[in-house]
Amino acid sequence: MMKGFFERITSRRREIEERAIFAEMENCLYCGKDLSSAELFERYRICPHCRFHYLLPAYERIELLADSGSFIEINRTLASLDPLSFSGGASYKKRVFDAQKRTGLSEAVVTGVCQIEGTLTVIVVLDFGFLGGGMGCVVGEKVTLAFEHALKKRLPLVAVVSSSGARVQEGVLSLMQMAKTAAAAKQLCDAGLPFISVLTNPTTGEVYSSFANLADIIMAEPNALLGFAPLRVVLETEGGALPQDAHTAESHLKHGMIDTIVERTRLRELLAILLDLLSSQYRLTLRRRFGPYPPIVPQRESAWQSVQLARHEERPTSLDYIGRITSSFIELHGDRCYGDDASVVCGLADIGGEAVVIIGQERGHGEEGKLRRPYPEGFRKAQRAMNLAAKFMLPIITLIDTPGAYPGLEAEERGMGSAIAQCLAQMSDLPTPIISVIIGEGGSEGALAFGVADRILMLENAIFSVIPPERAAVLLYRDASRAEEVAPALRLTAEDCKELGVVDVLVPEPKGGAHVAPDEAARQLKKFLLNELVQVQGISANRLVKARYAKFRGMGRYSSRISVAISKERDQLQEYISQRLEEFKEYLPSRAEEVPLEEEKEPLSED
Structure with missing residues (x-):
């Protein structure tokens, strides 16, 4: 009873002091x-x-995020004991006591369990107002205990971080908390439980470089100061002025280090959606079996017309389709090591009531669409999304629309070949359903890197080829203007790819092409996607991976279709040889015109 009374008193005192500060x-x-x-x-x-x-105190942050009255604090009474008997400057014990008196907290972190729009969640909030949110032994212990509690109860964890790094007064013991908290975070991630971190101003040093950067999804508040080293140290190291946005959340987003920047007013809503999607327990079912797909009657006159339609400036892009076929979409950014490629769009989405991961190649409209191609960081960002899907067993939908991977020198230096190869290999054995859709131009290896799937769909006027017709014309005739002549030989149309066994299903488009009626095109695509999704997600992960391997293992080998083609070629060759033999025989003399050899001599008489 006295403990509860003390907590109410200190909480009330803290609230009065905080409001007095802001009131001024x-x-x-x-x-x-x-x-x-x-x-x-x-x-x-x-x-x-x-x-x-x-800056917001820890309890105010929790009040903004948690459902009213749902927060229950855990491990509140743990407090620092000056493990090194630190004697430099002011007494460490006194500084801790003063911070406790000023903030009403026992330490720089508050941990507990709450509900966020109905989802039970473990929450960890670091308070910068308590000795700069530094991570000493007690902070590390409370954070680790929170991860262990989430693991034991099979709950997601949300960490809201504001810290200047390690607690200097606790020396190397403070440093060791990095390893402890990182190991605890990894155990939670390995168990397939969601971990989301929110980086606020400022987040630097040991906290930034440990558990805060191991989350499945990393968000940040606008203009937050973020980084491994404090800004002062960076300035000293660089020896001069830094770019205006250096060491900020915006710079981190640009360089692929975080997923998104979110204002405090939207944070609760975004966390709730993400927790719903990552903890989704729903799967699509089929009320009645979808009948056989209707045959598609080509509306165009030539393969070159398909090329023109696939490249049309107003043709719907990945983002256009995503906005029409999903009820919610949370875009994720960055490859976590170099940058964020705008030509690849990844995120969590809800389609037909089921959570999925969508990875799309985004060309944009107009002149931009002719130039935008994926960079290595785009393929690495896609791999991040694939890993997320595999961890939470979410189906993957890839939307393919690219003239090909960017072929420049900078892409080579950043590992283009490796990035594509890793995408291909990773998709081949992901233990979750994958559906790929070629929605526009499927250009060579850049397209295939997103196309190793259980089902491959292709829009009626899309194309898929190993080389653009223009380049093929240059190789064959040294004349790019003969691209229209070369296009049919490349067998790049949807009907050609279906006949070759490269794609499984053709999706009809509105008359004149998808750009004429984007809403109708999206409606058709969603219908086909949902039908294929229901069918593949009923297959076990082991069988799914084996079937995917067998599917691509059989492409290009001597299957029955290829055997028929070879037999046809053999028959044509035999007929050609027979004709040539007959022509050759005409030049040979006939038996009637043969000149007799030396006449046989009559036998000699015995006379």
């Missing part, structure tokens, strides 16, 4: 505008003018 702020410290009557600042501590996000 009449103008934004960042832009100087008036904050006195700003409701956004009062509730979220965000300036309504410049959108600067001020």
Whole structure:
């Protein structure tokens, strides 16, 4: 009873002190505008003018994220004991005591269990107001215990991080908390449980470089200061001015280190959607069997017309289809090592009530669509999405539309060949259903890297080829203008690919092409996708992988279809040889015209 009374008193004191501090702020410290009557600042501590996000104490963050009355704190009473008897400067014990008195916290982290829009979740929140959110032994212990609790109860974990790094006063013991928390985070991830981290201002040092960067999905607040090294150290190392956005959330997004930037006002909603998708227990079922697909009567006159339609500037792109066939889509960014490629779009989505991972090649419209090609970081971003799908056993849908991978020198230096090869290999044995759809131009290896699937669909006017007709014409005739002449020989149309066994299903388009009626094209595609998805997800993971291997193992070998083609070629060759022999015989003399050899001599008489 006394313990509960003490907690209420300290909580109330902390709240009064915090509100007193903010009450004194009449103008934004960042832009100087008036904050006195700003409701956004009062509730979220965000300036309504410049959108600067001020620091939030741990309990206020929890109040914004958790369902009302659902938070139950765990391991509250753990507190630092000065393990090194640190004597440098002010007394460490006194600094900890002062921080406890000022914030009402026992340490720089608050852990517990709550509900976020109905999803039971373990939550970890670091408070920068307590000695800069530094990770000492107690912080590391509480974070580790939270991961272990999530693992034991099979719950997702959300970490909201604000920290300056390690607790210097605890020396190398503080450093060891990196390994401890990273190992605990890995155990949670290996168990197939969701881990989401939210990086706030500032997040640097040992916390940033340990568990905070091991999450399945990493988000950040706008303009948050992020990085391995403190900004001052970076400035000293570089010896000069840094770019304007250096060491910020925006820079991290640009360089592929985080998935998204989200304002505090939208954070709860986004977390709820992600937790729903990553913890989805729903699977599609078929109320009645879908009948055989209707045959497609080609609407075009030539293969070259297919090429033109597939490349049409207004043809729907991956993002156009995603927006029409999904009820929610959370885009994920970055390859976690170099950058974020805009030509590849990845994310979690809801289609027909089921959570899926969508990976699409995005060309854009107009002139942009003629130039945009995937870079190595785009293929690596796709691999991240594939790993996420495999971990949570979510079906994968890939949308293929590219003239090919970017062939420039910088792509070579960043590992283009390796990135494509890894995509191909990874898709071959992913233990989750994969459906690929060629929605526009399927250009060579750049397209195939997203096309190692259990079912391959192809829109009626899409194309798929090993080389563009223009390049083929240059190779064969040294004349790119003969591309139209070469196109039929490449067998690149949807009907050709179906006949060759490269694709499984053709999806009809509206008359005139998908660009004429994008909504109708998307409706048809969604119907076909859902039907194929229901069929493949009823197959066990082991059988699925074996069947996928057998599918591609058989392409190009002497199958019955190829045997028929070879027999036809053999018959034509035999007929040709027979004709040539007959022509040759005409030049040979006939038996009637043969000149007799030396006449036989009459036998001599015995006379």
